[in-house]
Amino acid sequence: ETGVTQTPRHLVMGMTNKKSLKCEQHLGHNAMYWYKQSAKKPLELMFVYSLEERVENNSVPSRFSPECPNSSHLFLHLHTLQPEDSALYLCASSQAIGGAGGTQYFGPGTRLTVL
Amino acid sequence: QKEVEQDPGPLSVPEGAIVSLNCTYSNSAFQYFMWYRQYSRKGPELLMYTYSSGNKEDGRFTAQVDKSSKYISLFIRDSQPSDSATYLCAMRGQGGSEKLVFGKGTKLTVNP
Numbered sequence: 001e002t003g004v005t006q007t008p009r010h011l012v013m014g015m016t017n018k019k020s021l022k023c024e025q026h027l028g029h030n031a032m033y034w035y036k037q038s039a040k041k042p043l044e045l046m047f048v049y050s051l052e053e054r055v056e057n058n059s060v061p062s063r064f065s066p067e068c069p070n071s072s073h074l075f076l077h078l079h080t081l082q083p084e085d086s087a088l089y090l091c092a093s094s095q096a097i098g099g100a101g102g103t104q105y106f107g108p109g110t111r112l113t114v115l
Numbered sequence: 116q117k118e119v120e121q122d123p124g125p126l127s128v129p130e131g132a133i134v135s136l137n138c139t140y141s142n143s144a145f146q147y148f149m150w151y152r153q154y155s156r157k158g159p160e161l162l163m164y165t166y167s168s169g170n171k172e173d174g175r176f177t178a179q180v181d182k183s184s185k186y187i188s189l190f191i192r193d194s195q196p197s198d199s200a201t202y203l204c205a206m207r208g209q210g211g212s213e214k215l216v217f218g219k220g221t222k223l224t225v226n227p
Contacts, residue, residue, distance in 0.1 A: 040123070042217040090158050098210050103149065106158035
């Protein structure tokens, strides 16, 4: 595997379910990100981790819970979601946060549908 | 005024045409400028990266940044059907806490 991988690629869940999205980066980067991409809206930054420490929580509802056990893995735990949470969830990584090393590389995304 | 403005299109051109995509922005602190290409049902792929003002060329692609006008462009020469995708501009400031701010993306179709 190379680059940034995400699983599952597609997920359908009910509003009472609990599920998790997984992201893994094989680039040796130190920072990882979760984004939400909805139709006709710019990418929305959700969370930023640097060296496994959360450095940004962009006013995201508590029904989204991130976890970063090490610099290569990032999870997004989902519970009691709403239909408006249906979107493409993208993971990204970068060498560092900010400066020349802050260029982000994205995974393929998880297409989430909440029924 | 939004931080980054990008015409969503859609833009449809014949194969071989020169394509011009652009974004305007309001934050004069932006220093790093990127263009991402996103195919349908895929994640964004970094296409071009520019620091501060100037031009950068990579094959058929040229990125231009005009900081005085707060305007960035991506030119695609000899466009191909495989260039059909959504193109996202993104930019951020110098500091470590600076978020990457994206445009909405322009959907491009190159017709054979």
